[in-house]
Amino acid sequence: MRKLAISLLSIGAVLLSACASGQAMHAHPEEIGAHDYWARSAAKGNNTAVYLFLYNRSAEADALIGASADAANSVEIHLSQMDANDVMSMTMQETVELPANGEVEFAPGGYHFMVLGLTRDLKAGDEISLTLHFQRHADLTLTVPVMDNAEMDMNH
């Protein structure tokens, strides 16, 4: 009886160490994700923007390095900023740092995904598929709901 208890303990120890080394080698899929994502409604041929919160629950920093969408020619990462003359301007970002155990907000007036050249209408209630590319983590594909938000049109 005593012998059995010891061998069960050693099996447990082996399982624990296997799990720990797996974590060290690659991030678990759920460690990077997004929440509260939405796309602004827009007509075919126009541009629009996607907003979200991007989190990194792992202990390793990562970086967003690009994005693509199923209903657009291309997607760029932009940062809106107020310049010295109180004029809002957007600059394209090559990467956005995603700190360990951190979260980055993509919101009107700040970071956003600029969705260029829509290949179909996006009306409230529709969806657009957005895929995010990272330096380390595997691609993350989101099914983003489309919403109306006319009053924010000028300062995405």
Ligand SMILES: [Cu+2]
């Ligand atoms: Cu933009």
